[in-house]
Amino acid sequence: MSAESNERSAEAGAPDPTDFIRDIVAQDVAAQRYPQIVTRFPPEPNGYLHIGHAKSICLNFGIARENQGVCHLRFDDTNPVKEDVEYVDSITRDVRWLIAGWADHCLGFKAKGASPVTATIDGKTDFRLTSVSPASLDTQVTAGTAEPFFASDYFEPIYAYAVELIKRGKAYVDDLTPEETEAYRGSPDKPGKDSPWRNRSSAENLDLFTRMRAGEFPNGARSLRAKIDMASPNIWLRDPLLYRIRHVAHHHAGNKWCIYPLYDFAHCLSDYLEGITHSVCTLEFEVHRPLYDWILGSLDLPRPLPHQYEFAKLNLSYLIFSKRRLLQLVEERFVTGWDDARMPTLSGARRRGIPASAIRRLAATVGVTKYDSVTEIAVYEHAIREELNPVALRRLAVLRPVKVVLTNIAAGEVLECDATNNPQDENPTTRKVALTREVWIENEDFAEVPPPKYFRLKPGGEVRLKYACIIKCDEVVKDAAGHVVELRCTADLSTRTGGPNVDRKVKGTIHWVSASHCVDAEVRLYDRLFTVAEPGATDDFRKYVNPQSLETVTAKLEASLAGATVDGRYQFERLGYFLVDAKDSAPDKLVLNRTISLKDTWAKK
């Protein structure tokens, strides 16, 4: 829990970020263009959220947070064949996790089951749906009386707007087949041509559209199209489709419909219905903006219109964010699931022990622009360490143990040492760790033939056992095969805390645990999932999955870790940040994940 706290996060005192979108919002606020700033995060429930989505979530909720506004979580669920409630649930959970303690007071949910209300404004029929009070959101969610927004809740008013467009002569029912539609559309450098059905009468269009809804026609037989310009240089203005026929049940709307609006038609209207002021999306929708504006502008709507702004999505080196490819990793068993700790999904990050605040910190550092960039993974790793360092409890653990016998300590004797829980604290607390005759040290911390500048233990050399004392290696015991099985050392107990020679310096300090006062645990060490910086740009990203992305070891942990729970964030000294695995750990069989290693300027050389 402590790791989720914002108290020591940069966010607490940091100034609000600025970028070109926030500048626009600020201008709109200054001009009092809207009574309140309302943004939205509109995922399609057809996959798990990943770090790339997190950038969008942070932007949209950040804008709301900085302007006393609200940000709606809205499912853009207009294509029932691809969507599923499993994703609705995971997305809702992940969004709430990401913004917890930061922007949950801005989260816009609606009353359960609510759909847009009809009103008359200036003699015009209007539909509207607003969010419940964020202040009471938690109790309402718990009570089951609030839920996210769904575009599918707007099918009725969206249908009414389509009828209105037909009446205005701005939409028509087309009988062209999908193949013909494609052929008629032309290509980027060649204009399209008008459908023979383009100039049907309003009455005929209305009749046909009503019958489409009534289910009289099979899939693909007809469609509703906007009547714009088949010769437009912008393909999305060449009479784009508004509705298609799909005789299929919807995961949220049930069996009510057999015609479903397409993204372009549903999205801008959903924004309007919810009173969205700033509709922020990624760059690929830039060419759709004229259509977004055309639809809203063609309906003579009485309330202020939302506006669309586009930014470049996040790319991180050594990672992939494509839903299709992520799904492949899951289905082809490169990972154990969507929440595998190596996955760039939010559920994977959470299981890995990455604090939500670190992801928010990443979003703040990469900024928001229209330049399609690739951010080095090191920026993300740095953000994780920055968030974990001040909150993680220091503990001693040995991943790959080698036995050390301290020959001048009697068997059964226990020397208690004070170990600091977190040196970053203003007033650090301590705990007791046991020093006994036999201890484990890290395999890497002993070298029979040390490389130059090796600070750790070597034959005849000295090293400090952290929080304990300096030891000297007297003898290296090997088995018949020549492997080191035991190091026989003497402890200089005068260098213990409180001892006369505490201040004696040796170059190296290493971690250790008592062999008689420790617990075994399965520890999972993660490395990058891919071996190349841009796996998405290769011929087949699966060929570049890192075979060493997961290594499992049986580690020795200091005894105090015996009761560790998922809530604890630990730094195993000199090794990295760890937490208990939420799925596979049990009280009698601890399983821990390494979130990330400590920066290691020695190993690099």
Place this chain on the structure above:
RNA sequence: UGCCCGAUGGUGUAAUGGUAGCACAAACGACUCUGACUCGUUUUGUCUAGGUUCGACUCCUAGUCGGGCAGCCA
């Protein structure tokens, strides 16, 4: 080869006509009972060519390079 968008050190980003700054990375050094953290120093940049201007990363024109758009996906 139609339309739209973009280009600042290795990477990401700031400077909104007036000293090119910050972060990450890298290198070196200091400190250190974590080769971590912290601190200090250093290396490296405005895509090109014209134009406007006292002055251009910024405005204009052309070019180069990169990205997006031809789902009844979002």
